[in-house]
Amino acid sequence: MPEVRLEEVQRFMEDCLRGAGAPVAEAKAHAELLLHADVTGHYSHGLNRLELYINDIKSGATDPNAKPVILKESAATAWVDGGNALGATVGNFCMDVAIRKAKESGVGWVSAKGCNHFGMAGWWALKAERQGLIGMAFTNSSPIMVPTRSKERACGTNPVAMFAPAADGDSLGVDMASTTAAMGKIEVQIHKGESIPHGWALGPDGKTTSDAQLAFNTGHLLPLGGFEQTSGYKGFCLSAMIEVFCSGLSGANATHNIRGWALDSKEGPPNLGQCFAVINPECFAPGFAERVADCLRTYRNLQPVDPSLPVLAPGDKERINAEKTKSRGTIVYAQRQVDVSNAVAATVGVRPLQVVA
Amino acid sequence: MPEVRLEEVQRFMEDCLRGAGAPVAEAKAHAELLLHADVTGHYSHGLNRLELYINDIKSGATDPNAKPVILKESAATAWVDGGNALGATVGNFCMDVAIRKAKESGVGWVSAKGCNHFGMAGWWALKAERQGLIGMAFTNSSPIMVPTRSKERACGTNPVAMFAPAADGDSLGVDMASTTAAMGKIEVQIHKGESIPHGWALGPDGKTTSDAQLAFNTGHLLPLGGFEQTSGYKGFCLSAMIEVFCSGLSGANATHNIRGWALDSKEGPPNLGQCFAVINPECFAPGFAERVADCLRTYRNLQPVDPSLPVLAPGDKERINAEKTKSRGTIVYAQRQVDVSNAVAATVGVRPLQVVA
Numbered sequence: 001m002p003e004v005r006l007e008e009v010q011r012f013m014e015d016c017l018r019g020a021g022a023p024v025a026e027a028k029a030h031a032e033l034l035l036h037a038d039v040t041g042h043y044s045h046g047l048n049r050l051e052l053y054i055n056d057i058k059s060g061a062t063d064p065n066a067k068p069v070i071l072k073e074s075a076a077t078a079w080v081d082g083g084n085a086l087g088a089t090v091g092n093f094c095m096d097v098a099i100r101k102a103k104e105s106g107v108g109w110v111s112a113k114g115c116n117h118f119g120m121a122g123w124w125a126l127k128a129e130r131q132g133l134i135g136m137a138f139t140n141s142s143p144i145m146v147p148t149r150s151k152e153r154a155c156g157t158n159p160v161a162m163f164a165p166a167a168d169g170d171s172l173g174v175d176m177a178s179t180t181a182a183m184g185k186i187e188v189q190i191h192k193g194e195s196i197p198h199g200w201a202l203g204p205d206g207k208t209t210s211d212a213q214l215a216f217n218t219g220h221l222l223p224l225g226g227f228e229q230t231s232g233y234k235g236f237c238l239s240a241m242i243e244v245f246c247s248g249l250s251g252a253n254a255t256h257n258i259r260g261w262a263l264d265s266k267e268g269p270p271n272l273g274q275c276f277a278v279i280n281p282e283c284f285a286p287g288f289a290e291r292v293a294d295c296l297r298t299y300r301n302l303q304p305v306d307p308s309l310p311v312l313a314p315g316d317k318e319r320i321n322a323e324k325t326k327s328r329g330t331i332v333y334a335q336r337q338v339d340v341s342n343a344v345a346a347t348v349g350v351r352p353l354q355v356v357a
Numbered sequence: 358m359p360e361v362r363l364e365e366v367q368r369f370m371e372d373c374l375r376g377a378g379a380p381v382a383e384a385k386a387h388a389e390l391l392l393h394a395d396v397t398g399h400y401s402h403g404l405n406r407l408e409l410y411i412n413d414i415k416s417g418a419t420d421p422n423a424k425p426v427i428l429k430e431s432a433a434t435a436w437v438d439g440g441n442a443l444g445a446t447v448g449n450f451c452m453d454v455a456i457r458k459a460k461e462s463g464v465g466w467v468s469a470k471g472c473n474h475f476g477m478a479g480w481w482a483l484k485a486e487r488q489g490l491i492g493m494a495f496t497n498s499s500p501i502m503v504p505t506r507s508k509e510r511a512c513g514t515n516p517v518a519m520f521a522p523a524a525d526g527d528s529l530g531v532d533m534a535s536t537t538a539a540m541g542k543i544e545v546q547i548h549k550g551e552s553i554p555h556g557w558a559l560g561p562d563g564k565t566t567s568d569a570q571l572a573f574n575t576g577h578l579l580p581l582g583g584f585e586q587t588s589g590y591k592g593f594c595l596s597a598m599i600e601v602f603c604s605g606l607s608g609a610n611a612t613h614n615i616r617g618w619a620l621d622s623k624e625g626p627p628n629l630g631q632c633f634a635v636i637n638p639e640c641f642a643p644g645f646a647e648r649v650a651d652c653l654r655t656y657r658n659l660q661p662v663d664p665s666l667p668v669l670a671p672g673d674k675e676r677i678n679a680e681k682t683k684s685r686g687t688i689v690y691a692q693r694q695v696d697v698s699n700a701v702a703a704t705v706g707v708r709p710l711q712v713v714a
Contacts, residue, residue: 076433077463077640106434107464111641134601150659150668164601172601174594180587199587206662224582224591230537230556234581237531237671238595240652244491244521244529248649251642256655283434284468285608292605295597298613302507305563311507314594 002338002355003330010035012345012353013050019348020057022064022086030088033119038331041321044184045120048337051344052117052263053086061269062086062116068093075105079250080112084269087118094276095127095135102133102278111249115139115272121161122175122318128278129163129171132289136277137161140246140254142261142270145179146220148233151206153220156255157182158242163315165281166292173315178239179221183261186216191334199226219261246273330356359695359712360687367392369702369710370407376705377414379421379443387445390476395688398678401541402477405694408701409474409620410443418626419443419473425450432462436607437469441626444475451633452484452492459490459635468606472496472629478518479532479675485635486520486528489646493634494518497603497611499618499627502536503577505590508563510577513612514539515599520672522638523649530672535596536578540618543573548691556583576618603630687713 004012010031017027030053038046056062066083068090073079078097082090094110101108118124121137128135141156157177164172181200189196189212198208199222201215208227209215223235239255247254252273259267281288299313325331342352361369367388374384387410395403413419423440425447430436435454439447451467458465475481478494485492498513514534521529538557546553546569555565556579558572565584566572580592596612604611609630616624638645656670682688699709 071642072640074463074637074640075461077637079641104432105462105464106431107462107466109464109636113642147656147659147668149661149663149666150656151662152659154655154659160598162598162601164605172597174598176588176591176594180582197586199583224588225537226556226583226587229554230583230587231533231581233669233671234533237533240529240656240671241517241519241531243652244519244649248521248645248652249636249638249641251644251648254648254652254655256652279466279606280431280434281606283429283431284436284606285428285470287608288605291608291611292601295600295605295611295613298511298611299504299507299597302504302509302511304506305508306506309506311504312590314590314597 001332001334003332004353004355005330006035006039006325008354009038009047009331012341012350013047015350016050016054016345016348017064019350020054020064022057026064026086026089029092030086033088033091033123036123037120039322039325040318042120042318044182044187047333047341049117049119050341054344054348055264056116059266061265068112070097076101076107076109078110080110082112082114082274084114084116087116090115090274091118091124091276094274095124095278098276098278099128099131099133102128102280106280106283108278110276111245112274113250113252113271114269115252115274116270117272118274120175121159122163122173124276125161125163125175126173129165129173132165132281134162134164134279134281138242138245138275140243140252140258140273142258143255144183144219144221144261145223145236145239146202147236148223148228154256155223155236155239155243156258157221158239158246158255160238160242164292165289166296167289168293170293170296171315172292172296172313173318178224178235178242180224180226180235181221183216183219183221186212190216199230245275249275358689358691360689361710361712362687363392363396363682365711366395366404366688369698369707370404372707373407373411373702373705374421376707377411377421379414383421383443383446386449387443390445390448390480393480394477396679396682397675399477399675401539401544404690404698406474406476407698411701411705412621413473416623418622425469427454433458433464433466435467437467439469439471439631441471441473444473447472447631448475448481448633451631452481452635455633455635456485456488456490459485459637463637463640465635467633468602469631470607470609470628471626472609472631473627474629475631477532478516479520479530481633482518482520482532483530486522489522489638491519491521491636491638495599495602495632497600497609497615497630499615500612501540501576501578501618502580502593502596503559504593505580505585511613512580512593512596512600513615514578515596515603515612517595517599521649522646523653524646525650527650527653528672529649529653529670530675535581535592535599537581537583537592538578540573540576540578543569547573556587602632606632
């Protein structure tokens, strides 16, 4: 499979976004967001999503020149209008506000309307963690989750992300959709020609299916927990809680009113709601980073059921992937991914991805 | 099965706590907390837990006369020492501080060490909701969850609760353990002589079991999501995130250092960590309560798979239970529950529960 150097992936995505009309700084920031997903092994949210962002700029759903504005604020809060700017533009703006407020008042809680897809939620939480703070990020999304007992979709994959700094440059990181599996994982099973476990998705008859293609075509994901008897309503509750933070506070579209999921939607701006929160551990008991490190150490040293599968602390999988990717200096993509990306690039006059010989 | 009037349950629990040495106001507050659990149908956290609290007062693990104190504060935060007071004493103190700060600064985020069991997490979130605010509550707990891939326990049932006010006196309420099922649900299956679904708990061999008694004796609960292939690591991540808020911020014991779960522990104060957060929706977009009501309406009106099982919005089950209980005016307990409670009462010189004739 083709291998591409990290700098080249960044150059390519930045050029494509600029080619579509984004200012240099915003194109750079958005490309960094997507590159982070590929570096940490979440390929669904990296180069794979470039097409969506370019299409949304072309259709006018995303305004790459828009500047988010604060509509209302208090010591610890801000209500923001994202103005349908690029995901990274809104994410950086809101997280900077939340970080400033957390440094001043202990907490910063920012909710924004008029948002577009902001990539991996974890990237935004990480931005606060890098400054020694607890960062959180939430977003709503297109309706794709079937609430417990329902035949119909009404909720989103609405992720929650939280990063907390730990001693010696370590961190505890959570970044999870409130569905059992993301759509991207079903796509992976299709590409591998494998079935999906029961508890991931429903077929068109409202019953569980292990057929990955049928699950993909139906697009009815189950909440985290799966069915009612294994507490699937908890994943639904989590999604609803995130809805409160995202559309409830900001006045954005609720998930059930958001446009359907498509790479080339003609339905205009999704008007997603997003929420960014920061807590300053210095306002609490001394020794926070050491206590988080103690948890990480404890989790990593637990005796595994299968000695070949060590217990991973939250965030370890992404950290291990990132270390491997960075030491190799390249990302390996499916040929189809490269072809699709080059086709998108051609429409905005950008030269193709240069693959390592 | 014996039926007891609500006022009599409150009288009985209040008298027992007073008999064990709690001041009138604290006994009343703690009994209200337990009564709420029975009224909403969460019997594991009501009268059923009275024995634990009485035992902890007797052993000195709980100091019913202690007063929580603020150790450090900023505009939006407070670090509290609960002083091993009763759960309701610490919960009311911290939630009052968080509510005041949310009214002044938009958010109140309070983390406390030196805590005892605080009953249903949802009760604390509800306290803020009743004032038109978003309330949240988190606690860590005894180690009983087996992290993904691990043979050993290290995490707790660490619940997250959130209540948000909706128009016309309605609310959206979440109150969920980060395990698939709480221990109380396994006890219920034992009492019914039924098995448990796979994905709830492991047996002593580290493999899934459907034997309720074996699961209870082993005490190795699986995180929400169950096994790794159905994203059990997300429940583990949720528990770890709550650990950060509870022991990370406050300096309380981390779950892996908390005494084992027992009704009559001799291991001294558990030194749990708890976190209480409040967000003021008035600092954000106007119309918050209407938007939450729209979500509730949408969820409730979804077409169900089985017409006899309507889709419930988060919090509906508890609301329906509470309405039934209040209109009946009584709570129905198992005979064994009444007997155990009366035996506890006798040790503190309190007259037995008066059962409805």
